[in-house]
Amino acid sequence: MVLVLILAAIPLITSSRTTLNLWTEIYILGVFAMSYDILLGYTGIVSFGHALFFGTGAYMTGIIIKNTGPTLSNLLLAVLGTLFLAVVISLIIGYLSLRVKDVYYAMITLAFAELFFISAEKWRSITNGADGFSFQVPSFLQNRVVFYYGILIFLVLVVLLLRRFIDSPVGRVLQAIRENEKRAEFLGYDVLKFKLISTVVAGVVASLAGIAWALQQRFVSTGVMAVDKTIDALLMTTIGGTGTLYGALIGSGLTTMAKNQLAGFAKFNPIFERWYIIFGLLYILIVLFFPGGIIGTWNRIWTKK
């Protein structure tokens, strides 16, 4: 609660557009990462296709607003359209891919992600391919400060929603599946159905993040569907700590800040251009030695005291 107040105060402290943009980005990607955590941290599924939901949300928003005009009603249309698509896509893909083991699931989701990516690239008439297109946002969202608060509220809502989901009976079953899938099955739970629910929830939230992203960037290109985005989510969630929603937020904060700040340091030393390497190594170390990520390790230090 305190944290939210602090974050809410940020626009009052600085009027720097860059800072506001940075924080907005952190929130949006944080939501994306949290949706990924539902899959990875709470259900124990490794998906490589998450970016396709994010991208679908972004493209829907961009395409609808570009073609019908930047008004609130069109935005709502885009949101509804995205939600519908997200549910349908996650059900179809989920149904096809969840029936196989983890490893094959990872491969299939990667394949689907590639398919979506290539479709976005080739369907130039609608998506303008790899060049992407920009568009206007509804006037009430053009003020950066208003947008910032809007996204902050969005973030808080999503956190509350996901928290409720995780603590609900469905969420508990998902965690049981993560811990020991066979046992959950023996206990009589229809594992496939629950995994499907998890996929739909995660997919929908990710697509909402995609919408927000499109609104923030005012530009959509194939980058939003790229496997890189999914890997970003993976990094953020793991480094911050899987299985804890806040870990994803911390991960997002760290990664996004690093992206923006370290790129500036590149002037001093070219090694900073490849800061991704450091993140990759950090990620490997965390998976090997600190499975709880930042939050997990923090918790462990606390309980030891």
Place this chain on the structure above:
Amino acid sequence: MDIFMNLTLSGLSTGMMIFLLASGLSLIFGLMGVLNFAHGSIFMWGAYSGVWIYFRTQSFTLAILTGMMMGMALGWLAERTIIRRVYGRPIDQILITTGLMLVLNEVLKAVFGPNIIAVPIPPLLAGSWELGRIIIVKYRVFTIFVGLVVAAAVHLILTRTRVGMIVRAGVQNQEMVQVLGINIRQVFSLVFMFGAGLAALGGVMMAPAIGAINPGMGLENQMLAFIVVVIGGMGSILGSALASVLVGLAGVYTAWFLPEAALAVNVLFMTVVLLIKPSGLFGMGGEQNR
């Protein structure tokens, strides 16, 4: 007619190079249950290091050797430091090899630069023969030849040597092999190294075939290799070979008629196989440590 010859040759050639990448993946997956997401990166490193040496020495043979050694070195290093800590934990394996892929890709970009590098075909293998209206590209025949030789060699090693026998047995039932007193960990290291070397070889071969190398080729081809492993079945060289040819041909033919659908067709194959016979057409992997 000549178009079909051309397409078939091209498809077979692509298939063979994918086979080099996929056979290692298949063995590693079948024997150790590890799905190496970094396999494509090793493939890429093989290509880049081979090309680098080729530019400096103009010797394709040296390039091939360097590429293979680079692959084996990376494979050995990866196995020793990272892979062996996550045996038996499939989720962690996926996560870790993904991280490895990330690091390898980024280091590659740091060392060699992020741009596309053009690669010429070695003069000896360049050009084509003409049989009437059919043009046969020499380099493609070369790749098919190498692919067949490797396939034969691997098959012989697997069926005629003691190590090969242990590997086959390990693919079918890992625990049993250990119970019989054989140090399966050493065999793991060997297979991983060997698989990595094969992948790197595939990379060096593919570089002149496409004419250019870029930092994205790791992931692109790895995707195809995954598809091959799923269709052909893990742990089966025969399966990998047939599936590679299938994938190669399907990709090339689809690209000719309907370019956008090339990857989709292969993904479709993979989905169908996964739904009907998840162990692949020739799969013989055991189920112990999944």
